Amino acid sequence: MRRIHVTAMARTPFGKFRGALAGFDAIELGSRLIDAVTARDPDREMRPEIVHGGAGLLGGAHLTTLRQSLIRSGLPDDTPSQGVDRACCSGMTAISAAAAHLRAGQGAKALAIGVESLSNTPVLLRRGSERKVNSLELIDPLLLSGSVSEKTIAHYTAEEALKYGVDRAQQDEWALASHERYFAAKRRGAFAAQIVPLSTRGAPLADDEGPREGSSPAKLAALPTVNGSATITAGNAPGLSDGAAGLVLVGSDAAEPVEGLAEIVDWVQLAGNLQTGTSIPAACILRLLDRNRLALEDxxxxxxxxxxxxxxxxxxxxLAARLGADPASLRRRINAWGGAVAIGHPLGASGIRIVMQAIGRLHARGGGIALCAICGGFGQGEAVLLSL
Structure with a gap:
């Protein structure tokens, strides 16, 4: 079986909604990311045969966002591309699709990228039900709802959380820790090798805009809930974000040595009831553990x-209930460098960002095994197993 290696990775800083990256649409962010990650490729003479990519909200309504990004980048125009649509899973699905392409022997190198420009997501103008020319209805896709449920994603996320005994106080505590962990990792230089600064109208943006210091349990507790949710607030959910992330993947025969950052061992895509968004990452992790005969301790x-x-x-x-682990100990092992509540969640890019972060953590500890999991809107989930 062919092995799949990550040989280069890069991401932009993640920008706040209508922040420093608002001047870049999804196509521009994607093209800059493609150029940035290919510039880090240790073997630039071997070009990628295909680019797989995803954008959570279909690239801000652009036609074939990925293809336009590729054309605007430095890659040859005859490089094929393939976009995926799995909401927040899209970036990780791009990794899985690229890895499957290489494992099947259809190529030797591929790019996986994810991009999102929520700042440039258009408001939709839908014709109303009346038979009148001026019967129009405004719809904002950023409310993250859908036609399959009258509830917003935040609404049923809170319902599932409370079902498992995860209350507002625990969510606020996790949110505060996410920012604290991020800044602790940043002070150690954990993100310096990942982020490619972007030139903006002002000074180049080299840092994520979302993380903030100086919050407290009292400040978080004072925030109102949003979108009809019982527990979700602007403090314990990520802000709307812009950004892009990408990997260079190389396939090799088992005996062929490759200088890589990590190896992609396995991946899985699952789906369930649309109200299982907070638990489906656990289901994905359980599937990979079982399929690869691993224990959580491994x-x-x-x-x-x-x-x-x-x-x-x-x-x-x-996971703790199914595997007999201590819940508090397990929680301390997850997102040790902070997560999207602090960093931001550009929907199509986050699946790649967490894989990059896992690779960084593996290098910091001298190797090992990593599991990365993500949920996507309406009951989707995905996970990737890495080794170093």
């Missing part, structure tokens, strides 16, 4: 995307 690094603070909390609760 895993050195765990990353679970913080779509909400509730997500890693509920998934840790499920």
């Amino acid at each position: 895993v050195d690094v765990i990353e679970i995307n913080e779509a909400f603070a509730a997500t890693p909390l509920v998934s840790a609760t499920v």
